[in-house]
């Protein structure tokens with residue numbers, strides 16, 4: 001049996017990373033780690049503690065104290081803040097609107113990066129986020145940078161919200177939110193969203209989920225053969 005490798009999947013908000021990463025992990029029997037969920041848990045913990053987003057030191061301290069947990073689940077992985085399940089609580093508009101500020105705090109990033117490296121240490125992992133190929137796992141043998149137009153990403157998020165019965169903003173407002181988040185994630189000082197030079201760029205605007213999963217699976221298989 002071939003040893004599991006590290007697969008890093010990065011890209012902007014709503015490019016379909018989580019959906020695809022989860023399916024790729026399933027196909028190879030790898031662990032899946034959604035690093036965006038980790039920043040969301042820290043944001044939720046900060047809001048629950050009554051902190052404001054400018055209290056960087058306090059948020060960083062909290063990030064070290066809390067325990068972030070994952071458990072397999074359908075249709076999505078279950079997420080825990082200490083012993084409390086927060087799978088739904090981290091997907092609200094309030095978290096969407098505050099998470100970029102938390103993810104821009106250097107000490108929070110340092111703590112999350114540490115935890116993510118530990119999770120990925122044994123290989124056999126698909127990790128998705130913004131800085132996995134550039135910062136967290138710079139030696140990952142497979143790096144994918146997934147992109148799609150802001151319009152298409154807003155459309156996907158809109159359909160997903162409707163399907164899940166979540167109150168949704170209009171398509172236009174979703175697109176504006178996505179563009180704003182892209183801008184914040186790409187221009188922050190620490191680990192901004194950028195494509196690693198050795199990453200494969202995959203434009204998913206016109207691809208189905210299965211086509212994206214197949215494309216990434218091919219890259220993983222080829223890489224495994226070469227190792």
Ligand code: DC
Nearest residue numbers: 035036037039099100103129130131
């Ligand atoms: O992928 P997502 O929407 O759940 O990510 C939530 C936020 O966390 C988003 O603003 C980008 C940030 N993030 C990050 O800075 N680094 C990561 N590795 C993952 C997410």
